Amino acid sequence: MLISYTAKELDLVARLMRAEALGEGNLGMLMVGNVIVNRAIATCDIFKDIRTLYDVIYQNPGGFSGVNSSLFYSSSTKLEKELAKRVITGEYYYPATHSLWFYAPGTKNSCNSTFYGQPLAGRYKNHCFYNPQQGTCKELY
Numbered sequence: 358m359l360i361s362y363t364a365k366e367l368d369l370v371a372r373l374m375r376a377e378a379l380g381e382g383n384l385g386m387l388m389v390g391n392v393i394v395n396r397a398i399a400t401c402d403i404f405k406d407i408r409t410l411y412d413v414i415y416q417n418p419g420g421f422s423g424v425n426s427s428l429f430y431s432s433s434t435k436l437e438k439e440l441a442k443r444v445i446t447g448e449y450y451y452p453a454t455h456s457l458w459f460y461a462p463g464t465k466n467s468c469n470s471t472f473y474g475q476p477l478a479g480r481y482k483n484h485c486f487y488n489p490q491q492g493t494c495k496e497l498y
Contacts, residue, residue, distance in 0.1 A: 359447040360397050366410040370394075371433035371441035373414055376423030377459075381482045383440060388453035388481055390444030393421075395457055401494040402473075404457065410445070452479025455497040456486040 362370075370393055378385040396404045396413045403419045414424065423429050433441075453459070458472050461483045468477050468485030475487040491498055 359394060359445060360410065362410050362445050366414075367438055367441050367445065368433050369414050370410055370445065371437035372429050372431070373421055373423050374441060374444075375433065375437050376426040376429035377421060378484065379428060381484060383436075384450060385482055385484060386437070386440055387444055387448065388450050388456075388484065388486065389459065390441055391449055391453035392456050392459055392486070394444050395453075395455065395497055398496045399457060399489075399494045400496060401489060402457065452481060452486045454478075455488040455494075457489055457494070457497075458487040459484045461485070 370390060373393060374386040374390045378389040381388075393410065393413055396407060396416070397410050399405075399407075403416075404413075407413055407416055414421065456478055458475055460472060462468055462485060464483055468480050470477055472485065472487040475489050478486045478488040480486070489497065
């Protein structure tokens with residue numbers, strides 16, 4: 358297990374993955390899950406005092422816009438919980454492997470070269486993922 362979690366946190370991660378990336382399919386949701394988990398294990402930047410998945414999901418400021426989506430407030434499915442468990446227990450997917458941030462610029466727009474001062478790691482469908490500089494967040498590398 359990469360990080361300890363409760364049944365409630367597993368459900369919250371599954372719901373947030375869906376709210377942020379349902380249109381990106383299972384792989385897109387897994388990548389969003391990587392960012393969620395990375396924020397819980399990172400001890401750098403605005404995440405240095407965030408230690409639980411619950412804290413990550415409800416972090417303010419710096420949290421996820423998906424918590425304001427109706428998709429977040431409906432029950433997670435068995436598949437969504439399985440996807441969440443996969444990332445919580447250590448599965449990683451490029452380009453989100455080391456990422457702490459992502460955003461969706463729109464299908465016809467390019468990714469910015471940096472976001473919150475972090476360089477672009479890559480794009481998957483409509484999400485751009487950003488990694489901290491290597492050496493900045495030792496837990497992620």
